[in-house]
Amino acid sequence: MDRGPQPEWACPSVGFHVRDTVDEETATMRITAVIEPPMTAVGRISGASVPGGVGGRCRSVASVRQVAELERTARVDVLVEGYVRMPHVAGTVSLVRDADRVVIVDPGMVADRDLILRPLAELGVRPEDVTDVVVSHHHLDHTLNVALFPVVPVHDFQSVIEGHTFIRRPADGVQLSPSIRLLATPGHTPQDITTLVGTPDDVMALTHLWWTEQGPADDPYCTDRELLRQQRERVLDVATLIVCAHGPAFRPNGSTPR
């Protein structure tokens, strides 16, 4: 797909669009993930609301369910803070630990692989200690370094892949541990997922719904602006801290792009 000159925000993975290559069955899965109720603990989006939401906002019933069964026991360490300074790009790489799970989220582009491995070692974690990898979507700036880690389950929007084993399952509502849950949040791409993490202090959303705190409000990769808005609202209903894809983590407020 030729999108013409890319703006300053452009990802390096220009022209790589999973949507262009998925088969009919996969496309069906994508649509299902958007419109069907989640598989497990996440409820169907409804118009109902209850008081007491984050920051005084009302929180939808579905949002309450999104966090109701999420424990607050995890620890999140951002190993690499992403940026876009074309032609240089790094994706945010995070370590999430909870119960017996050691999860790397988005082991993507970095200037040097030591920028991932060194902070990991400083936290006392060896690559072989990692139990799972989550990729928020299939752009290379968020997947390039998956092989830094041993063969472990790799989770995406539609599957869990381990070695040469492919298990199909929609990600929405999948619980990796008591405090780690995957949400299908299509917007940046139709295949995007958010990793929702309960920590003692925050409900954190590791996501590409925002590149940085400033957005961009209109994601240049987005093909469905209304869907992006809906998913941003859904995450803002529950998250108190956004670990975004190409900038420092931020606390959402009234000026956060929807």
Ligand SMILES: [Fe+2]
């Ligand atoms: Fe990105």
